[in-house]
Amino acid sequence: MKKIIAAVWVILAATLLPLRAQNNPYDIDDECYALFMEAEQMEGKFGFEKSASNLLKAAIAKEDTKAQTLYYVVRLKNETALRKHQRVISEKDDEEVLGAMESLKNISMTLGFPQYYYYAYELVQNYYYSHGQKSLAMRLLEEAHDYAIKHKDKFGVWYTSRYLVALYREREDYLTCKTYVLQALAQYNNTDDPIIKRQSPCRLYCDLSDTYPVGSDSMYLCIDKAAATAVLHMDSLRVGFYRAVQCALQKDTTGYKNYSAYCKNDASFERLRACRPAFFESIDRLISGKPVDPSQVVDTLISSRNVKFLANIAEIYGNGDLAFELEKRLVNRLDGNLSKVGMANLAEMNAHLGNLALHETIVEQEREQARSTTIIRIVVIALLVIALLGLTLQLLQTRKKKKRDEEMIATLQEANEKVRLADAAKTRFVQNMSHEVRTPLNAIVGFSQLLSLPDGSFPEEEKEEFASHIVNNTKMLTMLLDDILNASAMDSGGYRITYEQGEMNYMAEAAISSAEHRLQPGVVMKFAPEHTEPFTFTTDPRRVQQILINLLTNACKHTETGEITLSCSLSANPGFVTYAVTDTGCGVPADQAEAIFERFTKLNDFVQGTGLGLSICREIATKMGGRVFLDTSYTDGARFCLVLPLEPPKTQTDD
Numbered sequence: 001m002k003k004i005i006a007a008v009w010v011i012l013a014a015t016l017l018p019l020r021a022q023n024n025p026y027d028i029d030d031e032c033y034a035l036f037m038e039a040e041q042m043e044g045k046f047g048f049e050k051s052a053s054n055l056l057k058a059a060i061a062k063e064d065t066k067a068q069t070l071y072y073v074v075r076l077k078n079e080t081a082l083r084k085h086q087r088v089i090s091e092k093d094d095e096e097v098l099g100a101m102e103s104l105k106n107i108s109m110t111l112g113f114p115q116y117y118y119y120a121y122e123l124v125q126n127y128y129y130s131h132g133q134k135s136l137a138m139r140l141l142e143e144a145h146d147y148a149i150k151h152k153d154k155f156g157v158w159y160t161s162r163y164l165v166a167l168y169r170e171r172e173d174y175l176t177c178k179t180y181v182l183q184a185l186a187q188y189n190n191t192d193d194p195i196i197k198r199q200s201p202c203r204l205y206c207d208l209s210d211t212y213p214v215g216s217d218s219m220y221l222c223i224d225k226a227a228a229t230a231v232l233h234m235d236s237l238r239v240g241f242y243r244a245v246q247c248a249l250q251k252d253t254t255g256y257k258n259y260s261a262y263c264k265n266d267a268s269f270e271r272l273r274a275c276r277p278a279f280f281e282s283i284d285r286l287i288s289g290k291p292v293d294p295s296q297v298v299d300t301l302i303s304s305r306n307v308k309f310l311a312n313i314a315e316i317y318g319n320g321d322l323a324f325e326l327e328k329r330l331v332n333r334l335d336g337n338l339s340k341v342g343m344a345n346l347a348e349m350n351a352h353l354g355n356l357a358l359h360e361t362i363v364e365q366e367r368e369q370a371r372s373t374t375i376i377r378i379v380v381i382a383l384l385v386i387a388l389l390g391l392t393l394q395l396l397q398t399r400k401k402k403k404r405d406e407e408m409i410a411t412l413q414e415a416n417e418k419v420r421l422a423d424a425a426k427t428r429f430v431q432n433m434s435h436e437v438r439t440p441l442n443a444i445v446g447f448s449q450l451l452s453l454p455d456g457s458f459p460e461e462e463k464e465e466f467a468s469h470i471v472n473n474t475k476m477l478t479m480l481l482d483d484i485l486n487a488s489a490m491d492s493g494g495y496r497i498t499y500e501q502g503e504m505n506y507m508a509e510a511a512i513s514s515a516e517h518r519l520q521p522g523v524v525m526k527f528a529p530e531h532t533e534p535f536t537f538t539t540d541p542r543r544v545q546q547i548l549i550n551l552l553t554n555a556c557k558h559t560e561t562g563e564i565t566l567s568c569s570l571s572a573n574p575g576f577v578t579y580a581v582t583d584t585g586c587g588v589p590a591d592q593a594e595a596i597f598e599r600f601t602k603l604n605d606f607v608q609g610t611g612l613g614l615s616i617c618r619e620i621a622t623k624m625g626g627r628v629f630l631d632t633s634y635t636d637g638a639r640f641c642l643v644l645p646l647e648p649p650k651t652q653t654d655d
Contacts, residue, residue, distance in 0.1 A: 032067035044081030158187035178211035202235040502541035511548035559585035625649035
């Protein structure tokens with residue numbers, strides 16, 4: 001039977017090939033064809049990967065999509081070849097073979113070569129068939145057939161039907177076999193596909209004849225159609241065999257001898273079915289009246305169809321006892337392997353024997369076995385479900401506990417980090433404040449001592465300068481304390497915003513008046529309004545000036561040369577007032593544009609300040625519905641912007 005299956009596949013594989021091209025049968029680039037043949041020779045051997053890789057590279061370079069598809073063909077064939085001599089195949093083997101199969105199926109449809117979609121099924125079913133998994137091989141072919149039916153693929157229906165015919169013939173399920181034969185013939189008779197039409201339907205008509213009762217008109221009609229469509233030499237041999245059977249059934253001895261001699265004298269005849277010479281020998285003995293050993297016939301003639309042919313011929317030639325014995329022995333042989341025999345075939349055998357009781361007994365046994373199997377399956381499934389539920393509940397509880405533990409650990413880690421950061425910030429703040437407060441205090445005390453000296457110790461001009469230094473350091477100390485108090489008020493929720501009408505330019509000019517005495521020598525501070533006309537809007541003027549003074553003071557600290565400009569605009573952000581403090585100082589790195597607004601953050605520890613000013617500015621602006629930010633697009637120094645709405649936020653109330 002394996003030889004027959006192989007022969008069928010040779011015929012089917014030939015249908016995958018297009019009409020012969022100029023230089024190779026696959027109609028692909030000649031260089032790709034040479035590499036394809038090389039890769040085929042290396043299937044299952046060391047060096048295959050290199051050969052296959054060369055094929056794929058060439059196919060891609062030449063933009064030959066069919067050669068690319070053939071690359072996936074040889075990859076799948078290589079996977080099956082690697083496991084050809086394995087007695088047992090593992091789950092991993094199946095995964096790799098099926099993975100290569102899916103790759104070929106996908107690429108064949110993507111690149112437009114659907115014939116190789118079905119060829120993938122052919123290769124894998126051969127893989128399973130050769131390892132004894134015949135049922136799985138058949139399911140694969142039926143899956144491909146169902147796909148072809150669903151997508152109305154005539155080629156796929158024809159292709160898969162032909163091979164399913166061979167598989168069901170082997171199982172001697174002629175009822176199912178007939179269904180697929182008729183489907184294949186329907187596709188052949190209703191298509192213009194040159195690939196399908198290139199194949200003779202002779203074999204299909206012969207297979208169809210085997211599905212009808214022996215000696216019926218339908219059987220003879222199918223043999224006539226097979227003879228009319230025979231093209232190949234093997235077709236003629238197959239028709240010759242069926243003609244010999246037909247003549248024997250019709251007691252046409254001369255015709256039988258001519259056809260049987262034609263078959264037996266051809267060296268290719270045994271390729272059709274190895275048992276057929278023995279079949280003709282048994283018929284010869286029946287015709288000549290010689291005895292036939294029924295046990296030897298049943299064991300030698302593998303096909304039950306041939307045994308039925310011989311039984312009918314024995315009855316025609318008056319040997320009813322032999323006919324009965326042949327069919328009885330055949331049923332006994334099939335009794336141990338009912339899964340390979342169609343129920344219709346078994347019923348036909350029982351009808352010949354008149355043994356309905358045997359049929360009922362077998363059916364009842366099958367029903368009882370099915371009931372027992374069902375009960376066992378239900379019990380096993382119930383146990384598995386219970387075990388699965390238990391494992392699932394345990395897993396869920398474990399996951400919940402693990403999640404709670406992880407959340408608790410994360411919370412503790414977060415709290416610990418906050419404590420660590422707070423402690424570090426506190427330490428830095430205390431150290432910074434100690435330095436910041438001591439500096440102006442020392443200046444105040446020092447200059448005060450100088451002023452307390454007797455008159456005449458210093459000229460009046462120097463005394464005025466000393467007094468000026470005392471005033472400046474006093475203001476600096478006051479500002480430091482204000483920053484601390486403002487931060488504390490914001491944290492406690494005691495910081496209040498009081499809204500009233502404020503004049504845009506006036507607030508800017510007032511801020512400049514408060515901060516310009518902090519300019520370093522040689523630096524100029526100027527005001528650049530967009531409009532000189534007065535413009536009032538609802539805001540907290542005192543808080544606006546506080547923010548602008550802070551921004552201007554920072555600019556004074558970090559600008560040693562050049563100028564500081566305070567501008568105000570209504571057009572920069574429509575619906576908002578935009579103040580900008582631009583300096584020509586050292587600037588702020590772009591990656592620190594947000595960090596500088598965090599509390600106690602100072603980019604230069606040698607510049608006086610608490611590191612609270614910018615943080616307080618942003619919090620005040622946010623409370624008023626605005627924002628303070630660093631304009632990173634300005635690179636000649638630093639530019640800080642204050643953007644305030646013309647109307648206060650609706651959630652904000654005046655105090």
